[in-house]
Amino acid sequence: MEKGIVLKVENLNVELEGERILENLSFEVKEGEVLTILGPNGAGKSILLKTLLGVLPYKGKIEWTPPTHHPEKIKIGYVPQRLPFIKDIPMNVREFFKLKGALENEIRGILKSTGLKEDILEKRIGDLSSGQFQRILIGWALISSPQVLLFDEPTTGIDIGGQESVYNLLEKLRKEKNLTILLVTHDLSIVYKLATNCLCLNKKMLCYSTPKELTSERLSQLYGGEIKFYQHSHE
Amino acid sequence: MSNQFLFSLISGIFIGGAAGYLGSLMLTKRMALVGDALGHVALPGMGLALLFGLDVSFGAFLFLLLGILLIWLFEIKTSLPMEALIGVVFVASLAVGFLIVPEPEILEALFGDISKVSFEMAIASVIFSFLIFLLVNRIYSKMILASISEDLAKSEGIKIKKENFIYLLSIAAMVALGVKIVGSLLVGALVIIPAATARNLSKNLKEYYLGSVVLGILSCLFGSLLFNFTGFPAGPLIILTSTFFFLISVIFKR
Numbered sequence: 001m002e003k004g005i006v007l008k009v010e011n012l013n014v015e016l017e018g019e020r021i022l023e024n025l026s027f028e029v030k031e032g033e034v035l036t037i038l039g040p041n042g043a044g045k046s047i048l049l050k051t052l053l054g055v056l057p058y059k060g061k062i063e064w065t066p067p068t069h070h071p072e073k074i075k076i077g078y079v080p081q082r083l084p085f086i087k088d089i090p091m092n093v094r095e096f097f098k099l100k101g102a103l104e105n106e107i108r109g110i111l112k113s114t115g116l117k118e119d120i121l122e123k124r125i126g127d128l129s130s131g132q133f134q135r136i137l138i139g140w141a142l143i144s145s146p147q148v149l150l151f152d153e154p155t156t157g158i159d160i161g162g163q164e165s166v167y168n169l170l171e172k173l174r175k176e177k178n179l180t181i182l183l184v185t186h187d188l189s190i191v192y193k194l195a196t197n198c199l200c201l202n203k204k205m206l207c208y209s210t211p212k213e214l215t216s217e218r219l220s221q222l223y224g225g226e227i228k229f230y231q232h233s234h235e
Numbered sequence: 236m237s238n239q240f241l242f243s244l245i246s247g248i249f250i251g252g253a254a255g256y257l258g259s260l261m262l263t264k265r266m267a268l269v270g271d272a273l274g275h276v277a278l279p280g281m282g283l284a285l286l287f288g289l290d291v292s293f294g295a296f297l298f299l300l301l302g303i304l305l306i307w308l309f310e311i312k313t314s315l316p317m318e319a320l321i322g323v324v325f326v327a328s329l330a331v332g333f334l335i336v337p338e339p340e341i342l343e344a345l346f347g348d349i350s351k352v353s354f355e356m357a358i359a360s361v362i363f364s365f366l367i368f369l370l371v372n373r374i375y376s377k378m379i380l381a382s383i384s385e386d387l388a389k390s391e392g393i394k395i396k397k398e399n400f401i402y403l404l405s406i407a408a409m410v411a412l413g414v415k416i417v418g419s420l421l422v423g424a425l426v427i428i429p430a431a432t433a434r435n436l437s438k439n440l441k442e443y444y445l446g447s448v449v450l451g452i453l454s455c456l457f458g459s460l461l462f463n464f465t466g467f468p469a470g471p472l473i474i475l476t477s478t479f480f481f482l483i484s485v486i487f488k489r
């Protein structure tokens with residue numbers, strides 16, 4: 001069976017406070033695909049995810065279609081890059097999940113699929129390691145079973161080993177839950193490993209292709225001369 | 236124990252509990268000083284109420300609405316940060332209030348007076364405290380999510396502007412009730428200290444908001460009892476009791 005198109009974007013333009021952030025983006029994502037979004041700092045990657053999520057104003061067309069086996073409205077899970085204020089609030093993991101209306105059964109299922117033990121539920125969010133916290137964020141996004149996951153990679157705080165296992169987790173979840181994933185990353189090795197398609201972004205769309213077609217020429221155009229495999233500076 | 240004191244005590248307990256609950260939300264929103272600023276905004280309204288023999292909370296509430304409206308208008312007209320605008324409105328109110336409040340009542344307006352609470356006032360305090368409690372309860376988890384991340388909250392379909400409006404209205408109502416008990420200078424402390432104390436002692440959200448409510452109640456209860464024994468003004472005694480709990484919490488901080 002031909003896989004359906006889940007997301008169709010045409011001539012997307014985003015302007016925030018008078019500044020053009022995204023210009024004329026057009027692309028498609030099919031069911032079960034992993035689209036990685038690459039680009040230097042300040043290229044508008046996180047803005048693109050938030051726009052697709054529907055929390056920012058835009059011009060152009062964004063069309064979400066539920067996958068064929070899900071007749072209802074499309075559900076999107078969002079994993080933000082970072083949540084700097086969450087540690088100011090005394091809250092344990094269970095309470096964080098319940099903010100999204102998760103029931104006990106669902107919480108247990110989510111812990112299982114994200115590879116976390118149940119005793120983490122009583123832990124304060126502020127006491128988690130960065131790797132655990134990231135898994136909790138992914139788990140949070142999985143509440144109410146979305147068909148699409150938007151994942152914004154953190155630029156700091158997680159060591160490469162930890163990051164590696166997070167990507168393995170995403171791949172596992174994709175197969176297990178039939179997810180379509182849009183992934184913002186700085187890490188080119190992930191692109192070659194996971195991605196079905198990649199989109200190079202620097203305000204304008206510089207490339208839109210399969211990872212194989214991602215030539216070093218294109219990359220140097222994107223990152224301005226040198227190719228960095230790990231760009232871990234702040235945005 | 237006189238009937239009058241019983242009315243004061245009941246008002247204090249309910250107002251203290253609601254103030255603690257709302258304060259726990261204000262602290263997570265990093266709005267700890269807003270209660271202070273709004274306490275000053277209430278002062279001219281209290282002055283007019285005293286002049287015309289009306290309930291101070293009523294006058295305070297009208298001027299709080301006016302103050303919030305002004306701050307909102309200034310924010311649209313200028314690009315100044317909210318803080319600066321609140322600063323302008325609150326010192327102006329303080330100045331106007333000082334001129335309006337009749338001389339004999341100035342201390343009452345600044346530091347509160349629970350010795351005049353009537354039966355009707357006590358009933359009104361209970362009802363309004365309860366209403367504030369219900370409002371805050373309605374928006375609590377949504378506001379917590381919004382203070383973690385507005386994007387996450389929006390993506391969950393939470394209408395942030397609407398919830399913020401309910402939140403500001405609750406703060407205005409809370410300050411209007413609180414000035415009766417501890418006066419316009421101390422009302423910010425009534426709201427924030429219990430939450431700060433509970434924050435020191437709690438390891439999850441439930442402990443935090445329940446702790447804030449209980450500490451708000453206990454501060455008003457013991458403060459009022461101290462007033463009954465010593466005859467010192469109740470407002471400062473309530474806030475000092477609250478501060479005493481805070482100091483203890485610093486020692487036992489988790």
